[in-house]
Amino acid sequence: MKRILTFGTYDLLHVGHVRLLKRAAALGSHLTVGVSSDELNISKKGRGPVYSTAERMEIIRSLNCVDHAFVEHSLEAKGDYIREHKADVLVMGDDWEGRFDIFKDLCEVVYLPRTEGISTTYLISSISENKKLAVGDV
Known part of the structure; x- marks a missing residue:
């Protein structure tokens, strides 16, 4: 049994997340996902996620x-x-x-290509921009 581990915030789950998780799962027989806590997300990105840790955990566990x-x-x-x-x-x-790569002494490290043209940061920016346009149109 090959055990796979990956990490992420998984805020505003999108097709890029799903594709990466499916490709990761295909590399072994058991996929474990570490979901960044709200506090960790704030410390690394300077902003809180849209969905809470509990909500993001529920979403990831449902896949x-x-x-x-x-x-x-x-x-x-x-x-x-x-x-x-x-x-x-x-x-x-x-x-x-x-x-x-510093973890190569503990396990194999694999970097998978991201899905082009989509990211949570892009989605948040796009939604925010559309909201500004809609408010400005009123």
Whole structure:
């Protein structure tokens, strides 16, 4: 049984998230997903997520390709999470290429291509811009 581990915020779940999770799951027989806590998201992105940690956990746990999900509280604990969840493979999006190579002594590290043209940051910006336009049109 090959155990796969990946991490993310998974706010405003979109097709890019789903495709990455399905490709990660296909690399093994068990997919565990670490979902960044609200506090961690604020510290790394400077803003809170649209959906709460509990809501994002519920969404991720509902996906057929996900076998287990947990709340990630610390970026510095990645190695501990790898050991705790007995990961054989750590999967991250290729926008993180090379940043997790330090864990190659604990498990295989794989960077998967992101889905072009979509990101949560883009979606939030687009929604915000459309809201401004709609308010300005009134």
